[in-house]
Amino acid sequence: MSTTTIAAIEVELTDDGFLVRPEQWTEDMAPELAMREGIDELTPAHWTVLRYMRSEFFDKGTGPTVRMLGKTSGVSVKELYQLFPKGPAKVAARIAGIPKPRGCI
Amino acid sequence: MADAIEKVSIIISKGSLDGIYPGLILANGARAEGIEANLFFTFFGLDAIHKERHEHIKLATVGNPGLHVPTMLGGLPGVSSAMTMFMSHKMEKLDIPSIPEFIEMIADTGASMYACQASVDLFGLEKNDLIEQVQDIITVGEFYERAAGGEIIFT
Numbered sequence: 604m605s606t607t608t609i610a611a612i613e614v615e616l617t618d619d620g621f622l623v624r625p626e627q628w629t630e631d632m633a634p635e636l637a638m639r640e641g642i643d644e645l646t647p648a649h650w651t652v653l654r655y656m657r658s659e660f661f662d663k664g665t666g667p668t669v670r671m672l673g674k675t676s677g678v679s680v681k682e683l684y685q686l687f688p689k690g691p692a693k694v695a696a697r698i699a700g701i702p703k704p705r706g707c708i
Numbered sequence: 709m710a711d712a713i714e715k716v717s718i719i720i721s722k723g724s725l726d727g728i729y730p731g732l733i734l735a736n737g738a739r740a741e742g743i744e745a746n747l748f749f750t751f752f753g754l755d756a757i758h759k760e761r762h763e764h765i766k767l768a769t770v771g772n773p774g775l776h777v778p779t780m781l782g783g784l785p786g787v788s789s790a791m792t793m794f795m796s797h798k799m800e801k802l803d804i805p806s807i808p809e810f811i812e813m814i815a816d817t818g819a820s821m822y823a824c825q826a827s828v829d830l831f832g833l834e835k836n837d838l839i840e841q842v843q844d845i846i847t848v849g850e851f852y853e854r855a856a857g858g859e860i861i862f863t
Contacts, residue, residue, distance in 0.1 A: 668740070669736075669739075669740050669817070670803065670805070670813065671803075673813070673816075679816070680813050680816040680817060681816040681817075684739070684816070684817050684818050688742070688818075689742030690739070690740050690741050690742035691740070692740055693740065693741060693742065694742070707733055707737060708733065708736060708803065708804055708805070
């Protein structure tokens with residue numbers, strides 16, 4: 604665990620970079636969190652995914668897997684990997700301030 | 709923490725449902741972790757990428773001790789199809805995609821897919837018999853070239 608400041612708010616991150624308290628997240632944090640993942644700019648498509656991930660997390664208790672994202676977020680699997688090359692569910696979860704989704708598909 | 713895996717090359721050599729899915733889940737899971745993935749289909753694994761066969765993959769009900777079905781029973785006509793349907797139904801409820809859908813999805817994630825040249829020759833097939841997601845028909849040596857620097861998983 605480590606403590607750091609994102610968008611002027613002090614937050615705790617897990618060892619693999621996930622926000623410990625999802626409720627602390629604000630939209631202002633996203634660009635900075637994205638830069639840490641090597642994503643310089645968040646396009647509207649990125650935001651669609653981020654908002655969807657948060658709503659799924661608060662609705663279902665866990666973030667969606669890549670398959671679920673591809674089926675229901677409105678963004679195809681192909682596009683997801685173009686937006687978040689290093690693993691859409693994992694990276695988008697970090698940027699969206701929710702825990703890593705668990706799931707094998 | 710140990711160094712993260714950066715690339716996996718997965719061989720799929722079986723033609724049964726239970727012989728094909730593990731490799732696909734490994735490939736999809738790798739891509740979801742940002743790991744580069746190659747899939748190499750050989751021997752009966754070719755059925756998973758064969759246009760006419762990929763929708764008809766069955767569960768092995770004979771010589772499959774893990775299934776706990778007596779051999780005599782498993783070999784009766786229709787048992788394999790019935791068990792396959794049963795298994796597929798259960799997988800659908802868990803939102804596990806069918807093999808054709810899964811392979812299409814895995815290709816969309818950017819994984820590379822190859823068919824084994826020797827097996828293609830053995831079964832008298834051509835590139836045209838294989839689904840469009842297969843990039844190339846390659847030899848084992850060419851597979852090793854593509855696998856270099858990463859992990860190799862045999863299924």
